[in-house]
Amino acid sequence: MFNLHGPCIPVSLYPFFDLMKFLIKPTVFILCLLPAAWLCWGVYLAFSGGENLLGPDPAQYLSLQTGEWAIRLLIASLAITPLRYLLNMPSLFRFRRMIGLYAYFYVFLHLIVFLWFLLGWDFSAVGREISERPYITIGFAAFVLLTPLAATSFNAAQRKLGRNWKRLHRLTYACAILACMHVIWIVRSSYFDAVLYGGLTLVFLGYRVLRKYSPAVQKFSLLR
Numbered sequence: 001m002f003n004l005h006g007p008c009i010p011v012s013l014y015p016f017f018d019l020m021k022f023l024i025k026p027t028v029f030i031l032c033l034l035p036a037a038w039l040c041w042g043v044y045l046a047f048s049g050g051e052n053l054l055g056p057d058p059a060q061y062l063s064l065q066t067g068e069w070a071i072r073l074l075i076a077s078l079a080i081t082p083l084r085y086l087l088n089m090p091s092l093f094r095f096r097r098m099i100g101l102y103a104y105f106y107v108f109l110h111l112i113v114f115l116w117f118l119l120g121w122d123f124s125a126v127g128r129e130i131s132e133r134p135y136i137t138i139g140f141a142a143f144v145l146l147t148p149l150a151a152t153s154f155n156a157a158q159r160k161l162g163r164n165w166k167r168l169h170r171l172t173y174a175c176a177i178l179a180c181m182h183v184i185w186i187v188r189s190s191y192f193d194a195v196l197y198g199g200l201t202l203v204f205l206g207y208r209v210l211r212k213y214s215p216a217v218q219k220f221s222l223l224r
C-alpha cells in the first residue's frame, strides 16, 4: 500500500500523525502570536498604570522586541525551503506563508512602535529620519519591499500572477539582506545577533544557490 505518511511510519501510528498534522498549524499560529500578545499586554498595563513589564525604556524595548521577532520569523521563512529538501518533508511548505505573513506583521508593529513611541506620530519627522539615518533608510526599504509580498501571498494572487508570483517572491531574499544590514548598522556593544542573523541568512540563501547549480546538492537529503 502507498504510505502517505512516509516510508518509516508504522500503520498503527497513522491516527496519531493525522492528529499531529491537524494540531500543528494552529499551534504554530498561536506560538507566533504570543510575543505580540505579550507586548500588547505590556502596553496596556503601562497605559493603565499597572505593572511595568517593558523595562526602564519601554519605547526602546518595544522597538527592539518587534524588530527581533520580525527578523527571526523572516529568517524562519527562509529556512523552510532548505529544511524541506534536507529533511525530505514537503509538508513544511504548509507553514511558509503563515510564517512569512507573521514576519510582515511584526515589521508592521515595529513601524507602528517607531511612529508612535519614538516619533510621537510626527509625520514631518518621518522623511527626515529616513533620509538622515541610513539604518532607517535600509529598514524602510525592507518594509516597502515586503509589502507587495504580503499583499500577494494569497492563493488568488498566486493564481493571477502565475510564473511572475515566484519571481516577485524572490524579493524576500533582498528583504532578508536589507534587514540584516539594518541590524548590523545598529550594533552597539555585542555583535552576536548581527552575526547570527547574517550567518543564517547567508546559509539559507547559499543553499538555494548551491541547489540550483549542483546536482549533488539537489539529490542530497538527510532523511530518505
Ligand code: HEM
Pocket: 059, 060, 063, 064, 066, 067, 068, 069, 070, 071, 074, 107, 110, 111, 114, 118, 136, 138, 139, 140, 141, 142, 143, 179, 182, 183, 186, 187, 188, 193
Ligand atoms: C519600517 C522600517 C523600519 C524602521 C523605521 C525601523 C526602525 C528601527 C529602530 C529605530 C530601531 C532601534 C531601536 C532602538 O535601539 O531604540 C530598530 C531596531 C531593529 N530593527 Fe528596525 N526598523 C525598520 C525595519 C525593520 C525590518 C524590516 C526589520 C527586520 C525584518 C527590522 C529589525 C530590527 C531589529 C532586529 C532591531 C534590533 C537591533 C538590535 O538588536 O539592536 N527593522 N529598528
